[in-house]
Each structure stands twice: as C-alpha cells, then as structure tokens.
Amino acid sequence: MAVNRPALIALTALAPVSWGTTYAVTTEFLPPDRPLFTGLMRALPAGLLLLALARVLPRGAWWWKAAVLGALNIGAFFPLLFLSAYRLPGGMAAVVGSVGPLFVVGLSALLLGQRPTTRSVLAGVVAASGVSLVVLKAAGALDPLGALAALAATASMSTGTVLTKRWGRPDGVGPLAVTGWQLTAGGLLIAPLALLAEGAPPALDGPAVGGYLYLALANTAVAYWLWFRGMGRLSATQVTFLGPLSPLSAAVVGWAALGETLTPVQVAGMTLAFGATVAGQLAPRGGTPTRPGTFSSPAKNGRKESMDLRSEPLRR
Template identity: 30%
Template sequence: MLFTATPDAYRSVHARLHLALAMLLAGSSVVMTKIVGASLPLFLANALILLPASVVLIGLTWWREGPVRVPPDAWRPLILQALCGIVLFRVFLFYGVPLTSAASAGILTSAVPAVTALLAWLLLRERLGTRAIIGVALTALGILVLTVPSASPDAGARPLLGGLFVLGAVFGEASWNVLSRVSGARLSPLAATTVVTTFALLLFLPLAVAEALRFDFSSLTLGDGVAILYYALGATVVAYVLWFSGVRYLSASTAAVYTGWLPISAVALSALALHERLTLWHALGLACVLCATFVFARSEE
C-alpha cells in the first residue's frame, strides 16, 4: 500500500525546514559581521543594520497583530534584553570576530545553551540535571579545543582575545534568554522581538551618529550595501519569521536540535565566502558543541 502523507506530516516537514533555514541564516550573521565590520565602524554598522530590520518588524507586527501595547512593568526587562541580547552581543561580536576566525566564532556562539543553563542555575536557582551538566561539559571541551594555537590558521592577530570577546557576546545572548524567563511581559514573540530590536536601535544611535559625522560614506561599495541589507533582512528578520513559523508546530526538544545548524552554517560559509582554512580542531570543536546541542535537546524532554 502506498504511503499517504497526512496534513500533520506535511506541516511537520515544513516546520523542520523552516527551523533549519532559520538557523542557516542566523549562522551567516557571523560571516556578515566580519564583512560589514571591515567597512564600517561598529556603532554605525549596527545602526544601519537595525534600522531596516526595525522598520520591517514594526510593519509586520502591525499587519499581523495591530499596535503593540507594552505593559508598564515590562519596559525595564525589555530594555535590559535589548542591552544584553542585542547591543552587548553585537559589540562583543564585532570586536571579537576580526581578532579570531569566523569559523571559530561561529562554533563559540553555540555555547549559548550551556551559558543559559549556568546563568539560570546561578540566578534563578533552576536545577541542573545530569544531561544539562554533560551538555555544559561538552561545550566547555569544544571551547578548549579551539584554544589550541594551531586551531585557526586564518585567525586574526589575537585569537585568544577574540575568543574571549565572542564568549562575552555569548553571555549577552544567554542573559537575554534568562531575562525573557523572568520578564513577565505579556507580549507575543513577534511583538517582543520588535520592541527589543527597536530599543537596541535607539541605544546604538547616539554613538552611531557621532561615527557617521566622521565617516566617509563614499568609501562604501555596492557589496557593502548588499551585505548590510542581507544582515538586516535575511539574517535577522527572515530568520526570525522562519523560526517562529516552525517552532509552534514542534516540541521544544525537537526545535532545540535544529540550533545545531547555526555553527554548521557559520563554519561552512567561513570557508566558502571568506576562504578560511578549516582544521581538525574546528571539526573536533564543532563535534563537541553539536553533541552538546543534542544533549540539551534531550534535557528538554
């Protein structure tokens, strides 16, 4: 008898494709950071990225949900999420990626689940189960592997310092995750992301304006403009829409597995787009963080 796919089966397949594509796009943001950061100063670059992203998100939220009404008690946690999860994350990433390789940075950013679990244990007194502890240990091993001097032949002048900056970005993203658990904001994921992204743009603006007054915009090329728009719309807005359009049809543990596509995307694109040389140490580090991702996914079951 021929197999007939049910509507639920089709929905599950589409949801999984959406999650995989979302993480592939998110992984490309590490490579885009290196490209955009080579042409623009830090704060101006991020303002130019967040401006179109905020405009599109505001329009999308208005179209799907109407005007966003933020409860008075939600302003502070949302601003803190913008500061930690976007501003600090991007500042540390823009400082760190030029000092190390994009491949190593992409692998290091996969430490977010482990750092989130540690912060939740320290700050929220959430229990660290056996699987979570194993996941943290595997992540730590993956990070240690990348500190081997010969791990990244195409790293910048100070790869260890660059790695520390990237880990600072990881702590910023993990702080966002912890803050989102305690914020109590009665907002949809789309509305919350729109508000946080807009707040982050406002936080970047003062220093971005100061940098813009001294920057020679005639030095920018068409490729720079395409990279900025791709970072804003592809690696940010489209990745977000794909993720949340798929995650609602799958369990948290299943969705967590697909975050493993992020370092795979970052490593592959660093070789294809930036022509970075990949080593056995990259493969070992990637294997460790991918195993950690699967362990964390099992811990959600």
Template identity: 35%
Template sequence: MTSQRDVFLFVALAVAWGTAFGAVEVGLETLPPILFAALRLDGATLLFVAAVAAIGAEWRPRTRADWVTIAVSGGLIVGGHYGLMFLGQTYVSSGVAAIVLSLTPIVTPPLALALLPRERIRAPAVVGLGLGLAGVVAIALSGGSLGGQVVGVGLLLGSSLVFAIGSVLTERTHSTLSLLPLQTWAMGIGAVMLHALSFARPAESAAGLRAALTVETTAALAYLAVVSTAGGFLAYFVLLERVGASELSLVNYASPVVAALVGWALLGETITPATIGGFALILAGFVLCKIDALWRLGAPVVGYGPTRPAAAAARADDVVVDGNVYVANADRYAGSVQSAD
C-alpha cells in the first residue's frame, strides 16, 4: 500500500465499516434486529442494481455454479452473517461487536482445512486460532457475569463462523458472474431470507414500522446502505485488486478501533481492560495465522528480501531473477552479480 490513493481508500474503508457498528446501535433503539438487517440489505440491493444497470454488466446466472455461488453468498456471507451480527449487537456494545467479528480471518484457515481438499494448516496458525478463541472468551467474560454479554458474543462468533464458511465454500465454485452482479444477487437473496425470518419470528413485527422509523433510525439505515455497504464494498473491491487480500485483511483490525472510538465519543460506551486484552489476543492470533503473508509484505520495507530498485537498474542485456541482476558482460563491473538485498 504505497500510493496515497490506496492509503486513503484503506482509511475510508476502515471508517465506513467501523462506523457501521455505531449506526446499527442507533437503529436497534427502535427496530427489531432481523428486520433492521433486512431493511439495510434492501437499500444496498437497490444501489447495487442501479450500479449493474449503469455499467451494463451481465447479471443473469447461466450455469449451475452461478446459482450455487449466489445461494452460498446470499444465504451465508450476507443473510446469515448480518442476521446473527444484528442479533448479537442487541446484547453487546458496538465496539465489542466489531472486536469479536475481527476473529473472521483467524477461523478461516481451519475451516478451509476441513472443507477444501489439499489445504494445510501450519503450527503457527493453530496457536493463532487458540489465541483468538482465548481473546473471545476474555471479551465474553468482560461483562462480569454469564448473562447477555456471553449470549451476544456467542451470536457474533456464530456470525464470524458463518461468514468464514461461506467464504471457504465459494472458493470451490467457479461462477461466471463478475463481482458486482454476484454481490447484487447475494444482497437480494440475503434480504429476502431475513425478511422471511423476521416475519416468522414472534418477537418481531412490521406493524409498527412507520412509528419505528424515526429520524435517527432512518438516517442510520441510509448511512448503512449507502456508505457502509455500497461505498464500503466499492472501496474493498478496488483495494482487493490493487493491494491483494493479505494486506487488505488488516482492515479487520482497523475498523474495530474506529468502532470503539465512535462508540465512546458519540454513544457513551466504555471499553473495559478485559476487552482490550481480548482484542490484543485476537490481533496476536491474526499475526500468527498470517505470518508468512505479513513477512512478504513487511520484509522489503525493513530491508530484507528482493526490492525493485536494483532490478530496475539492470541494463537491457542483463537478466533479473528473483530480484538479483545477473550481468551479461562481467567486464563492466568488478563483480559478476548485483543483489537487490
């Protein structure tokens, strides 16, 4: 992430996703959780449909793999993930919710091992998973009782697992749809699923929806649909193409910081030392799970590994392999090889 544009998009994404938890907290004051999640997806789906129509992208599923990918993405990555997340946040603060969901990159490797053939998990990732789970337990017990805090953390942990399972399963499909139409289908399927669950849930009723849509709740819904969902996913996919998944996964640990600050400054929430310690354990677990990728990203910055400048200095008749410049005419230099280290 070397350009100012990439840094700006990364910060914007962390803010868009981090502040979403505060907006959810505001909307849950008047709206039941599953209905609220469904309404959020309604708005996002309309925006995605408009975007697909504007660019003229092919949106019709043509193969069985297309439909399977849509079903998995809509049912798990969108519907299941958001439904459990909104339910969980009725029990815990926005900052705690964001921190627990940062466990997603840690639980993904063992799920890939279980669901995908030829996947392997290394010892550091096993230790990282243990640290991440220990962090979740610390956060669950940070409320001082085995009441709503544990229930909320359990629901959020389920949200993280459902998202990770959906992500792993989509790796096995080979959809012909591009990302934008696929996300549009997933948002629509997730919205329909959550509306059906909300209708079937006795505790939720749409009868008082008009009264529940206060100015604050309507603003929260609009913010979630436009900024956190549509804008957030746009920034995510641009960065995914430019910097790659490993570097972009760091946003999972920037957005909880934003969520905690927003919750403290605007909603009067407090973050306990146990919660901070739990987040530190989750972060340490992430580092262990992604240690190879993080080393590849960070080594050139601190002077290790191949770098581009020496390779770029090679002349037309030189040969560059893995960052080393092999000189075609050794008489030009005192040595025969220049290393990029």
C-alpha cells in the first residue's frame, strides 16, 4: 500500500512537537530537581505498556540490538539531556542539540552509505542558527560539563537514529513492539542511576501524577511510537530534521501558556528553523525510499544494490 508521504511526515513531526511541551509540564507540575526520576517515569511505564500491547519480545540478536538502541535513544539520552539543561545557561542545551541533523548527515555517510549533499549540510547549519536565535539568551559562563553532556546527548540520539535505520526491524515485528523494547531497556538503565543519584521517589500530589501520566503516555509512548514508525519509512536525515520542531514548540508553549514574550529576533529564528526543517524533508534528486531494514550502498560499476540488514550480519 502506498504511503501518503506528507501525512507520514506530519504524523512523525507530532513527536518533537510533543517533546517541546516537556519543559512546561516539568516546571509547572513535577517535583523540582528530579531529572533522573522524571526520565524513569517517562520511559519505563511507557515501555511496559507498549510491550503489553504488542505482546512480542526480542529474539536472537535483537536482545542486544534493542538494549543498544534503548541505551542510545533513551537510557543515555535522557540523563545527559537533563544534565545539560540544568548546567547550561539560557537554552544552550537546545542549541547544541540542534546540530543533531549535522551529526546524522555524517553518520549516515559512514553507516548507511548516504553521501551528504550541500543542501542537507546547509539546512543543518540554518536549523542550528534559527534555534539559537529562538532559545539562546545572554548569559553566563559556559559550564564545561554541561556542554560535554549536551554534545554527548546529541551524539547518542544521532547514533541511535542512524542505527535504528540501519538495523530496521525483525520480520513480522511492527514499530509498536520495537518502541516498547527500547523504552523498557532505556528505563531499566535509568532506574539504578535515579536511585543512586536521587534516592527514594518523591511524594507526588495530584498535579504531579497527572504530569507524569501525560509524559509517559502522550509525550513518550505515543510520541516515540510515531517517531520510530516514521523512521522506518523516511530517511534518517529526514527524521532528524524534524528535531528542531521541539525547541520551536517549547517557545510557542511558553508564549501561549506561560506568558513568555517572543521578540522579533525569536520569530525570525523560528522562521529560519522551520524553513530548514521543511528543506530537510525534500528527497534528494534521484533518491528512492527504502523499505524498513534496508539501505542502498554503492556497488561496483557505478550501480547501487539493496542490502537487507535482517539477513546480512552487522559489519564490525
């Protein structure tokens, strides 16, 4: 059945738009200074729910593949992201994160055989510049640990994105199950870190319970299912260029719900970042979509051949 490409892109874009609400929910409803516990409450309940719905467990090599992807996309990404956000001034973590498309362009060349184009590199630079105008505020000394955590978070998610595209999915297994595997693995990785670093879970009032329910269900279970579903049908570069929608969404939520102002410079930055996001969705000339689990690589005599990663061993 033919895929309605614009609809697929729009549905996948709902994931970063949802993630843009995380800051407002966290600051308005959740206990302060519990980033690891918040990451745990986002990942593990959502993962267990999706596992219960899918009723499919990994088999064979997919046990370690799911663990690796869960660590990169969830287990390492969440703590590093929160650490950078707490230690960096005025939106700097979002600026560093906005270079993710450039990371993915480079990793796609190494792992997927997709040569970077001038347009994709330029769009990545414009996206990062636009996000910086939206979220970057004047301010204080740059914390080295926070900057390193932000770079590591971006590299972790970018690597997970490309590996997700490279490995595809097992035959007969849908994105719901694969998303559940990753969220559960990531949540199990975060759990001991949260206990060691933050101690016992805090007491929760009604707003906190509602906030955690929202983060676990809409913001994580549904959003990551849409994200990985889109990743199976779009290129890794196309998916990652939707990422800047997250800080843009956060800025809009702050303006609409929290009474924050948007300056003309921020509006200009939003326009630049959104334009780069749209440009990142344009298929390269002569490019053809690949089905989940495959990628195209250069072959001899200038031809391209399709490699099915479900039957080919991972090159080490």
